[in-house]
Amino acid sequence: MKKKVNLPEATGPSGLRFGTDIEYFRVGSMCPTPDGSGPPKWVAIEIKVKGIKWPMFLRLLTAEAVDTVIAMLEKHKKDVWPTRLNKP
Secondary structure, three states, X not given: OOOOOOOOOOOOHHHOOOOOOEEEEEEXXXXXXXOOOOXXXXXXXXXXXXXXXXXXXXXXXXXXXXXXXXXXXXHHHHHHOHHHOOOO
């Protein structure tokens, strides 16, 4: 059974007035060795914002942190696309 994740309060449209142009984002398993040869230790989300020279990285250091991000995305997916529920 999937563990229930306590989500932070959802931010509605009034709290999201400022947006940025995202050039890309990607997700990967990361390790601390410079050449990437070691075992993965965290999940990283890389986000490149238009107008900023370097991408930003969000390191998720625990399985619980990954579960929380997934749960938040799923919640907002259902809010935005309610007719797509339970469809691939």
